[in-house]
Amino acid sequence: MQTPAAIRFDHLGQVFDTGSGRVEALRNVSFEVARHEFLAVLGPSGCGKSTLLRMIAGLLEPTSGAVEVFGRRVDGPREDIGIVFQKPTLLPWATIEDNVMFPVRHKRGRVGSHDRDRAQELLRMVGLEGFGKRLPDELSGGMQQRVGIARALHMDPDILLMDEPFSALDALTREEMGFDLLRIFSERPKTVVFITHSVSEAALLADRVLVMTGRPGSVLTELPVPVARPRGRETIKDPAVTELAAHLRDLLLQRDAA
């Protein structure tokens, strides 16, 4: 028997009723993400990429079609999913450690020593060892986003949804964060859906890149990234990566011109 895909979109459509009329955000979207696969979603602004994530998380119900996670139809929020937002959105009054443990405290009302140990371990993993007792505003934007990643991983979710997590960072920090992600997921494989505007980021990080069209968003094409793991700094210069990035850029530009 074939194991079900981690995530499956089945002819999904989404129409929003805004005050000024109906807006079709997504049309006939179908794709799958295998377990422990890293899928990058690339597309113009307003193509409903974030809407896709919200549907996987069960925060939004599709107008038509369905989303399945591990073979089960999503009909409400699920806990085995971690989310990293565009902005770190940490709690400014809580220490870094408490921010990482926030999902547990928020869900159960208290945290144990095990949760604290796990927070320490995650902070070490994202390169923030020793920062546990600091407050968020003492950290740079890149460090804060690392805390956001650690927070999303604290409940050890099977699926990690990342909504343009590095778009607010400067170019160098952004590249650095990409390498860190490669390392983190090689240590601890996850099923990742990663939304981005950056073609090179998508080509560097993903196993497969899903290119979307503008509104209403639908799948333009899916391209595998023909580069083996483990990847690292030298992967950026890999001809396969640069070629793919150029191809992705062409796809997006063509679509914009049309």
Next chain:
Amino acid sequence: MSLSMPDFTKPESKRLDLRRILAAPGVAAILTILGTVALWELAARTLNIPSYLLPAPSAIFSTFPSIGAERWVGHVWATLRVALLGFALAIAIAIPLAIALVRSPALNRTLYPLLVIVQSTPVVAIAPIIIVVLGAGDAPRIVITTLICFFPLVVSTATGLAATPPELIELSRSLRAPAFREITQIRLPFAVPYIFSALKISVTLAVIGAVVAEFCASDAGVGYFIQFSTSMFKLPQAWAGLFVLAGMSLALFQAVSWAQKLLFPWSLPRKR
């Protein structure tokens, strides 16, 4: 002409020192107040202003010892008690009410217009009615004070509760956390800066509320003391009462600022 450095730098550095002293926190304010009082005293003496129009500061301050500490403390305590109890009651009503307004759109639609109507009614005008309904004692005064100072608290707290980053509300929903924790762990802490800016306004309004109540019916309190003094034509004494009230408001305002600094230092704008 040669540039002899010491000749230029010495007076320059002295002037700089003076500037630095003036820039120190509070110094400018104290100098302004002292200057105003001095001008006032001068005007009262040279222009021969009758004391019932504008008593000289010296005449006002000389009434402090003649009233005596015990009477002052009695009046101040009467006003302070009502102001603080009314303020506390306002907080106890306003914050749960704001939470209810944010949680329930239906309640927001029905209750909010009612609140606006209550706020639009001049409380000073209904104060005598409240006193007739609730009788003598602190109760009507506390109610009047609460009515005067609770509205900014409701509006500001509700605004703060709604200003929480939507991502954290999504995080809370995705965790299927109990709804009350969304309030206690996310929305309320995020509303703290809003709540405190409203508390600062409300605490000074509470003093106004207590004085309005005393004007309507009372036999103690600084407001009562001012009314009583004017009716006896003791204007310097009435002015002294006014100074005490202003001092009380200032002290309460400061106390709220300190409470925020002490309890929620992260909620203050960052100094860089």
